[in-house]
Amino acid sequence: MVVAKKYIVLNPFDGEPKKSDFEIVEEVLPELQENEFLAEAAYISVDPYQRMKLGASYPCDMIGGQVAKVIESKNPEFPVGSWVMGHFGWRTHTVTKPENEKFSAQKPYLYKLPDFGDLPVSLALGVCGRVGNTAYFGLTEICQPKAGETVVISGAAGAVGSHVGQIAKILGCRVIGIAGSDEKCEWLVKELGFDCAANYKTTDIAEFLEENVPRRCRLLF
Numbered sequence: 001m002v003v004a005k006k007y008i009v010l011n012p013f014d015g016e017p018k019k020s021d022f023e024i025v026e027e028v029l030p031e032l033q034e035n036e037f038l039a040e041a042a043y044i045s046v047d048p049y050q051r052m053k054l055g056a057s058y059p060c061d062m063i064g065g066q067v068a069k070v071i072e073s074k075n076p077e078f079p080v081g082s083w084v085m086g087h088f089g090w091r092t093h094t095v096t097k098p099e100n101e102k103f104s105a106q107k108p109y110l111y112k113l114p115d116f117g118d119l120p121v122s123l124a125l126g127v128c129g130r131v132g133n134t135a136y137f138g139l140t141e142i143c144q145p146k147a148g149e150t151v152v153i154s155g156a157a158g159a160v161g162s163h164v165g166q167i168a169k170i171l172g173c174r175v176i177g178i179a180g181s182d183e184k185c186e187w188l189v190k191e192l193g194f195d196c197a198a199n200y201k202t203t204d205i206a207e208f209l210e211e212n213v214p215r216r217c218r219l220l221f
Contacts, residue, residue: 002029002038006091007062013051022062029095036097037078039068043122044090047159062090067113067124078112085124086110127163135163140171143219147172151219152209157184162192164221169193173219176212178205 008023032038045065053063066088070078075097078084087109088094096110113124126132138160145151151168155161156177165175165188177188177197185197198208209217 002093002095003027004029004091004093006089008059009054009062010059012054012058023059027091029093032072032074032095033097035075036095037070037073037075039084039086039088039094039096040071041066041068041088041092041094042083043067043125045125063087064090065125065129066091066094067121068094083113083121083124084110085113085129126159131159132163135160136167139164139167139221143221145171145173145219148174149219150174150176150213150215150217151221152176152178152213152217153221154178156188156194156197157181161221162188165194166192176209 004027005024006027008025009021010023011021013021029038043066047064050063054060064087066086068084068086068088070080070082070084073080077098086094086096088096098110113121116123116128119128123129127135139145139151143151145168151164151173153161153165153168153175156165157179161177165177168175169192175194177185177194178200179185179188179197180199180201182199182202185199188194188197196212198205
């Protein structure tokens with residue numbers, strides 16, 4: 001018998017989430033059935049979308065992506081020792097199967113991770129997961145920037161925006177970031193190599209863009 005621990009959200013968040021908004025409860029998991037496997041959490045995501053996607057009523061399970069290791073299996077496609085990415089929520093253990101791929105709080109999507117070699121499997125929650133795919137394909141296939149063009153990124157210090165900027169620099173673009181604090185702007189320029197950045201809370205963005213984008217810019221991410 002496996003007893004999982006999971007986070008329950010007791011109340012809608014008012015401002016920043018507080019410890020009192022959560023409760024950790026235990027859940028006895030069922031025995032494995034055909035095609036099911038048991039996964040143990042290794043890394044759990046904390047993302048902005050979680051606030052918007054919580055249940056319509058409370059208390060409810062805390063949702064979120066998770067990188068987990070298969071520790072028991074009755075599914076040959078997910079052998080013991082393999083790593084998976086799933087929308088299992090904030091919990092220690094999960095019993096699931098490939099049929100549960102729909103993205104929802106009730107039916108988590110999942111897929112087996114490839115061999116990351118020396119890289120940490122936690123990257124599946126970031127640059128090698130939805131965040132990285134959104135940044136890479138959104139920029140390269142939707143925006144299709146050319147070397148020398150200027151790319152303006154709103155929310156530039158966020159998970160997606162920060163990756164977009166780095167990819168754009170690799171492609172030879174001039175990159176301008178817009179973020180919500182001076183510290184974030186400094187990080188974008190000094191650490192990530194953005195050409196310049198502005199704090200939208202203290203800067204007239206129209207004037208900033210007029211000064212830093214002398215020609216018309218077609219690429220806003």
